[in-house]
Amino acid sequence: MTVETLLVLDLLAGVVATAGWLGAGATAAAHRSLVALPLAALALAATLARCALTIPLAGAGWWFVQEKLSLTLPLALIGALTGAVLAVPRLLAATRRRTAASADASGGSGAPGGPGDAAEAPGLTDSRAPARVVVPLFGAGYAAAAGPVVSLLIGYPMTPGAALITVALTAAAILATWRMVAGRLPLARVTVATAVAVGLAGTGLAFVPADAIDTGGGPASAHSSGATMPEMSPSAISGAPSHAMPGMPSGTVTSASSHTAPDQPVTAFRGPSTPEPGGTIRRYALTARTATVRLASGRQVEAWTFNGTVPGPPITATQGDLVEVKLHNADIASGVTLHWHGYDVPAGEDGVPGLTQEAVMPGQEFTYRFRALQAGTYWYHTHEVSDLGVRMGLYGTLVVSPRPASGGTPAETTGTGTGETSGTRARNAVDLTLPAHTFAGTTALGDQDRPFTRQVAPGSPVRLRLVNTDNTPRGFALSGAAFRVASIDGRDLNRPGELNRTRLRLPAGGRYDLVFPMPPGQAVLLVDDRPALTLTPGGPAPAAPAEKTAAWPEFDPLSYGGPAPTPFGADDRFDRRFTMVLDRGLAFSNGSPMYAHTVNGRAFPSIPTQLVRKGDLVHMTVVNRGRDTHPWHLHGHTVLVLSRDGREPSGSPLWMDTFDVQPGQVWEVAFRADNPGIWMNHCHNLSHADMGMALHLDYDGVTTPFHGAHGG
Amino acid sequence: MRRVYAVLAGLLLLAVIAQFYFAAVGAFDKPQEDGSFSLHSLTGMMVIPVLSLLATIAAAVAKAPGRLIGMTILPLGLVIVQVLIIVLGDALNDSADNTTTGSLVILGLHALNGLAIMGVSGMVFRQARLLAASTTPAPGTAARVA
Numbered sequence: 044m045t046v047e048t049l050l051v052l053d054l055l056a057g058v059v060a061t062a063g064w065l066g067a068g069a070t071a072a073a074h075r076s077l078v079a080l081p082l083a084a085l086a087l088a089a090t091l092a093r094c095a096l097t098i099p100l101a102g103a104g105w106w107f108v109q110e111k112l113s114l115t116l117p118l119a120l121i122g123a124l125t126g127a128v129l130a131v132p133r134l135l136a137a138t139r140r141r142t143a144a145s146a147d148a149s150g151g152s153g154a155p156g157g158p159g160d161a162a163e164a165p166g167l168t169d170s171r172a173p174a175r176v177v178v179p180l181f182g183a184g185y186a187a188a189a190g191p192v193v194s195l196l197i198g199y200p201m202t203p204g205a206a207l208i209t210v211a212l213t214a215a216a217i218l219a220t221w222r223m224v225a226g227r228l229p230l231a232r233v234t235v236a237t238a239v240a241v242g243l244a245g246t247g248l249a250f251v252p253a254d255a256i257d258t259g260g261g262p263a264s265a266h267s268s269g270a271t272m273p274e275m276s277p278s279a280i281s282g283a284p285s286h287a288m289p290g291m292p293s294g295t296v297t298s299a300s301s302h303t304a305p306d307q308p309v310t311a312f313r314g315p316s317t318p319e320p321g322g323t324i325r326r327y328a329l330t331a332r333t334a335t336v337r338l339a340s341g342r343q344v345e346a347w348t349f350n351g352t353v354p355g356p357p358i359t360a361t362q363g364d365l366v367e368v369k370l371h372n373a374d375i376a377s378g379v380t381l382h383w384h385g386y387d388v389p390a391g392e393d394g395v396p397g398l399t400q401e402a403v404m405p406g407q408e409f410t411y412r413f414r415a416l417q418a419g420t421y422w423y424h425t426h427e428v429s430d431l432g433v434r435m436g437l438y439g440t441l442v443v444s445p446r447p448a449s450g451g452t453p454a455e456t457t458g459t460g461t462g463e464t465s466g467t468r469a470r471n472a473v474d475l476t477l478p479a480h481t482f483a484g485t486t487a488l489g490d491q492d493r494p495f496t497r498q499v500a501p502g503s504p505v506r507l508r509l510v511n512t513d514n515t516p517r518g519f520a521l522s523g524a525a526f527r528v529a530s531i532d533g534r535d536l537n538r539p540g541e542l543n544r545t546r547l548r549l550p551a552g553g554r555y556d557l558v559f560p561m562p563p564g565q566a567v568l569l570v571d572d573r574p575a576l577t578l579t580p581g582g583p584a585p586a587a588p589a590e591k592t593a594a595w596p597e598f599d600p601l602s603y604g605g606p607a608p609t610p611f612g613a614d615d616r617f618d619r620r621f622t623m624v625l626d627r628g629l630a631f632s633n634g635s636p637m638y639a640h641t642v643n644g645r646a647f648p649s650i651p652t653q654l655v656r657k658g659d660l661v662h663m664t665v666v667n668r669g670r671d672t673h674p675w676h677l678h679g680h681t682v683l684v685l686s687r688d689g690r691e692p693s694g695s696p697l698w699m700d701t702f703d704v705q706p707g708q709v710w711e712v713a714f715r716a717d718n719p720g721i722w723m724n725h726c727h728n729l730s731h732a733d734m735g736m737a738l739h740l741d742y743d744g745v746t747t748p749f750h751g752a753h754g755g
Numbered sequence: 756m757r758r759v760y761a762v763l764a765g766l767l768l769l770a771v772i773a774q775f776y777f778a779a780v781g782a783f784d785k786p787q788e789d790g791s792f793s794l795h796s797l798t799g800m801m802v803i804p805v806l807s808l809l810a811t812i813a814a815a816v817a818k819a820p821g822r823l824i825g826m827t828i829l830p831l832g833l834v835i836v837q838v839l840i841i842v843l844g845d846a847l848n849d850s851a852d853n854t855t856t857g858s859l860v861i862l863g864l865h866a867l868n869g870l871a872i873m874g875v876s877g878m879v880f881r882q883a884r885l886l887a888a889s890t891t892p893a894p895g896t897a898a899r900v901a
Contacts, residue, residue, distance in 0.1 A: 051846045058839050062832070069825055188835075195838055196800075219815050223824065430790075483785045518853075571853065593849065629800075638800045670845055730790055 046103045046688075046707030050194075050668070053096045053111070057190035060089035060119065064126060064184030071130065072177045072224070076137040083131055083180065090123040090187065103688075104709055106624045106666045110201035114209060115190040122186025129179040174225035182217040189213055198626035199668050200644050207245025214238040257651040259619030259661070264654060266306055266744045309399050309721045309747045313391040314413035315365070321446075322363035322414075329355060329381070331403075331425070331437060332373035338492040344482050346436035347375055347425075354478050354489060354512070355439030358423065360415040362446040371408040375425075378402030379437060381411055382426040384552060385532055385700035386441060387679055388413040390720020390745070395426050395678070397753040398721050398739070402427040418445040419533025420508040420554040422478060426753070430514070430729035438512050440476045443533075471503045473561070473578075478510040479517050479549075479570055486517065486570050496577045499561040505578065507557040507568060511549040514728040516672060516703060517570055519547040519555070520592035524566035524578075526559035531600055534681065537695035538605035546595040550703035551674040552727035601687055604695025611660055611713060613685045618659035623675075625704065625726070625736065626668040632735035639735035640671070640726065646735025648752055653724065653740040659716040667704040675710070676701045676727040677740065679720055682712035701727050721747050756817040757887040763810035764883035767830060768876045770806055774798045775869065799834060803872075807831040810879070819886055827879050833872045840865045 044052075063086025070079040097116060101108045189209050197205050215238050222228050228235070256264070318324055329349040336346045336353045349355030360366050372379050380402055382394035392411050396402035403409045424438035475497070477488040485492050499505060506529070511517045527539040528547070532554055549555055559566075561578060568576040572593045623642050630639040632646035639646035655661055663682065665675050677700070684697040687710050704710050725737035737753075774795065781792035807830040814824045840861060847858035854862070 047846060051842055054839055054842055058835060065832070069822075072821060191835060191839070195835070219812075223815060223821055636801075638796055670842055733790070
């Protein structure tokens with residue numbers, strides 16, 4: 044059973060136990076011990092099932108069971124034990140008496156013994172008896188309810204404050220029930236006062252602010268101001284005066300200690316203005332503006348665009364070129380920036396408003412410059428109100444071709460929808476960049492929102508660059524041709540093997556490059572099991588019947604290709620280790636309480652900032668305790684996958700910028716901190732980032748002159 | 756206190772009615788995304804549970820019959836069942852998080868359980884009003900007077 048299934052079953056067992064105990068209590072109160080008994084038995088069985096489920100869950104990791112083992116399971120067991128010891132024998136006695144009485148009645152006069160009449164009265168007419176039966180049953184129900192309620196509303200980690208509040212609420216419910224059933228409370232003042240005191244203590248603890256910085260076990264900041272972000276102030280909770288004033292320079296105080304370098308603003312880390320020797324300058328001008336876009340089917344879409352098209356103009360370069368993009372905002376009222384997704388640009392070019400630059404407001408502009416040092420498939424998108432902005436169309440592709448061995452012609456681009464980069468390797472090579480994007484329920488490739496066809500000569504080398512610009516994974520499949528996944532997230536794989544009839548689950552924000560020689564017949568690319576692109580060797584041919592690709596086995600990048608040495612690995616000594624447990628829970632996000640997407644129980648901006656120093660080798664564990672997939676994306680760095688659910692990659696080393704942490708999964712990744720700056724570290728389901736699932740990773744000594752509160 | 760209880764029960768019923776409205780808002784919102792149901796999930800995860808809890812406390816203080824107190828907390832319990840239906844349904848989705856026949860069979864129960872919450876809330880409101888309107892003092896009060 045997967046961890047996800049175990050978590051769901053645990054919730055189910057918790058609800059069944061709660062319903063069983065409460066139902067037993069209610070039926071016992073109504074003098075129906077015959078119904079109450081099996082309900083209590085069901086609840087008992089469900090409680091034992093929870094215990095059994097916890098064992099394999101604990102094996103998957105402490106994060107999955109922390110709140111169960113430390114609070115809700117003991118609570119449920121105490122409740123169940125009390126219910127079983129105090130209530131069940133009395134219920135049994137009442138049932139026996141009742142059976143005996145009805146036997147007497149039928150054996151004696153022969154008169155029809157009415158069911159549910161006063162027969163069981165002797166057991167429960169004793170004035171104290173109802174309380175002794177009903178209160179333990181209800182109490183067991185309240186104690187059992189804590190399990191699913193805490194798992195759903197609080198999750199990981201269960202703090203002492205939350206534990207005390209849970210205990211106090213359970214106690215309060217039991218006392219209230221007792222008073223109702225028995226009419227009075229024994230030691231009323233003492234018990235009520237204790238419950239209130241426990242609740243107040245828990246509430247007090249819950250409001251203790253967390254540390255603003257997570258050093259990951261490494262040394263703390265050597266700078267007097269550290270990398271403390273102004274928005275990390277717990278003022279929203281503690282009532283301390285906020286110093287997160289927009290535009291107020293923060294952390295500009297130079298360290299008193301002589302051996303540390305002075306603080307540097309993130310704006311000091313900008314790209315060079317010249318290409319590498321032999322490269323050229325690639326100049327682009329992008330104007331962000333609202334427009335009505337006509338998709339290939341003729342359908343009109345109200346969009347936010349770069350240069351009036353969706354996707355925006357494809358940006359291409361050859362390794363060593365300087366990419367220079369002048370961004371102008373015509374009329375996007377909320378502002379716009381350019382973030383180079385997966386491209387490890389200098390921090391000042393990263394395009395995160397409030398962190399590396401101010402959002403570019405209507406009428407303003409900003410010029411980005413960076414050297415195209417990594418070849419591969421990437422994309423760009425706005426990072427200001429990015430969930431809405433990207434969905435509305437503020438994105439495009441960035442493709443960098445490897446530098447030709449000698450004197451090759453630079454790649455050219457044609458078309459605005461799906462970028463076509465004429466190959467530098469073979470004259471007849473076909474190189475298609477296919478950004479998938481969902482417009483109001485229809486997934487398009489580029490601007491092609493209905494199946495389209497390309498003619499390709501048999502034998503021609505084909506490269507399909509798949510980009511997922513959506514918030515959720517897209518399933519790709521190629522029928523009619525065997526293929527290789529040449530690269531993932533722009534980084535080439537080592538010795539990729541041939542694949543056939545395999546489904547590719549592309550994470551949100553991720554990229555796969557498929558390469559294959561054009562077969563003699565048709566090859567069809569399907570997106571979520573619907574044909575999208577047909578490659579045909581000759582003139583108009585009858586479309587091949589679509590294959591059912593949903594049942595094809597799924598491609599697993601962790602067991603694909605051949606192993607190769609990596610600059611560091613799981614056995615290295617790491618300077619810092621960070622753990623992020625992803626879940627949902629009630630939390631404050633951007634000042635308002637919500638059912639947020641949380642990291643370690645907190646939502647942006649209350650998640651501690653991760654602190655690193657340049658040169659650190661950093662280990663990151665990402666755990667998904669929740670029920671949603673979280674495509675994890677760290678800006679400015681490419682991470683090496685060390686393991687998923689404890690299993691190391693058996694094939695090619697995997698360097699990724701966006702990895703899908705599915706429910707119940709545990710990913711361990713590592714990176715070298717070699718790109719100083721202040722970086723977003725967030726879920727690339729941008730609506731999740733919007734609802735709290737975002738934090739910052741700061742290099743010690745780097746500060747931002749901006750307000751610093753960007754969460755998505 | 757009985758009047759407070761009746762008012763809270765009325766608010767609870769109104770919240771449940773609004774919840775159906777928000778469900779339709781989410782269902783018809785385009786493009787469909789997580790935020791489409793933000794009003795629905797806010798009402799479901801916070802407003803209805805809190806009102807159900809407050810109404811139950813008011814019912815207990817007003818010395819309503821135990822059965823009615825139990826029915827007043829029932830919407831909260833059924834809300835947890837609502838969440839569970841989503842969780843169970845999502846667990847049956849395929850690897851790309853798309854729904855399957857199995858998951859839709861479970862997810863459809865979300866509407867039926869919603870009707871149950873509406874029915875219980877309506878019943879609670881009616882009985883709370885009857886309780887508030889009744890001129891005879893509650894049994895507890897009578898006992899204390901005696």
